[in-house]
Amino acid sequence: MRRPLLAGNWKMHYGVSEGVALVEALSADLTDLNDRDVLVCPPFTLLGSLAPLLDGTAVALGGQNMHYEAKGAFTGEIAPQMLKELGCSYVILGHSERRQYFGETDELINRKAHAALANGLKPIVCVGEVKAERDSGQAESVVVGQLRGSLAGLSAEQLRSVVIAYEPVWAIGTGDTATPADAQAMHARIRAELAALSDQATADAIIIQYGGSVKPDNVDELMAQPDIDGALVGGASLKAADFIRIVRFK
């Protein structure tokens, strides 16, 4: 009943010509998808060039971050409606790189989540523990705390438009993936927490993506887990053939 969402987070990679070539390859191939959703989140500077190319295709467009205010003196920031105007339907919020390098807190991510929903953008709210937290047995409590903080004050109806991305930080860009069993266990814990924050029917409707070194050779096993509903893909989303294979998980 949940429709898988395969998303590519390009992070700070590619200029316009490389981005155009990548989305042309993706949209030319991914024409026959009727049981899954596909999303690319390029740098802000590419959105205006890529939006017209993706219009009418199966590939949706998203931002990698945004500010929660509608406008104002916030040098270097992007407002929700600026993403909407450029054709974005999703926005990644609270990616671990935003938390780690730019000091984003659950409280800030929560403000952004409310602003995204108020502006008709589906937030992909990222959570995940660092290695030391996993090694000391704190992974679940860290992730639950991030969920409670980032999703505070959202109604059940709003939660149905939220996507959660569980990304263990130690698995990002390292080639080290959580085992399918460990990932499934955390996804089930996340879903239980979503039910506690709303109700079971709402929790059962929410897409929970896994992220962290998802590749063509491990996607099938991850996607076979009952609570893994998609992937947030970094490195492997930069190559058309790899991302297409991930989207076409079996």
Ligand SMILES: O=C[C@H](O)COP(=O)(O)O
């Ligand atoms: O947003 C994507 C994640 O940070 C995963 O990145 P990765 O696939 O390069 O490990």
